[in-house]
Amino acid sequence: MKWIFFFIVLVHALIHILGFLKAFQLAEINQLTQNISKPMGIFWLIALILFLAAAIQFISNYDLWWLTGLAAVILSQVLIILFWQDAKFGTIPNIIILFVAIITFAGWSFNLDVKNEVTELLSKSSVDKKEILNEDKISHLPPVIQKWLKNSGVVGREMINTVYLKQRGQIRMKPEQESWYNSQAEQWFTVDNPAFIWKVKVDMMPLVFFIGRDKFSDGKGSMLIKILSLINIVNSSDNEKINQGTLQRFLGEIVWFPTAAVSPYIKWEQVDSVTARATMTYKGTTGSALFYFNDNGDFVKFSAMRFMGTENDSQLKEWTITLNEYKIYDGIKIPVKGEATWKLDDGDFTWYKLEIYDVKYNHRVMKE
Secondary structure, three states: OHHHHHHHHHHHHHHOHHHHHHHOOOOOOOOOOOOOOHHHHHHHHHHHHHHHHHHHHHHOOOOOHHHHHHHHHHHHHHHHHHOHHHHHHHHHHHHHHHHHHHHHHHHHHHHHHHHHHHHHHHHOOOOOOOOEOOHHHHOOOOHHHHHHHHHHOOOOOEOOOEEEEEEEEEEOOOOOOOOOEEEEEEEEEEOOOOEEEEEEEEEEEOOEEEEEEEEEEOOEEEEEEEEOOOEEEEEEEOOHHHHHHHHHHHHHHHHHOHHHHHOOOEEEEEEEOOEEEEEEEEOOEEEEEEEEEOOOOOEEEEEEEEEOOOOOOOOEEEEEEEEEEEEEEOOEEEEEEEEEEEEEOOEEEEEEEEEEEEEEEOOOOOOO
């Protein structure tokens, strides 16, 4: 679809050369019956140049191509109105280009907001603090958690203060949905002041997508989802259900930065030889969950009673994350592939399949 739009802009751009050629009598243009002065011919040429520039910027993934595109559409449409009899059908590609430019602008604005939130998030982190996770720091933890930390390779290494990771995945919105939507996500964490920002783009079908941002900061959560980057379909923040749910999500995702297990806001209790219960409390928000491990000390499952949704009538349901593939990043073994599932009365609803494919620790600027 990207190349189709590129060719629409390109062809529309080249059509504007006709007005320039007729104005300067460089060619016989029978399709244009109205007289075009040389000054107007220059404007047709400028519109051509703007559209060509916008097309090149678009195909080159330049974030601000929409500015050039909007300028081109405005100039082009003014010319079309002035020469309506001959040029009226040029309004159709202008509408298409305008629509795509508006969507692109909305996405750019969304990404800028997220970037500012990430900058604020990282400004509160202690990335410059160098501290080693030694045996003494884990001695008070249940044996199953000590085994996990040693198996992951974090003992004797620098404490993790910030995390940046990338995910690719597949999402379903409801249990009866048979098809999966492809997704790409980025996520940022801070540990001393527990927080995360998760940004995702989900392709539902050609030309239809939604973007989203989940956030946990200062003990409070928020969720924002926009269809086509324009229309809010979810915008919830700072209520008991979303605060607890995002805290539990942070708690479950410490498996990607295991040194967070010794943080003072997390309390551990051994359940059996392969299971531990964690309770996290931060700035008035509390949540608990079970962590399951195999005999080698690898994390295999996270389970929590979590509100399914943020509405007033949302019910607590068991929410699980199962992970079954492992990789080593910066010497730390973490689970990288798995799925998230709601345990519903009429059966399991696996709504997200994920794979972590890039992780960076203790970077002040973590987005490339």
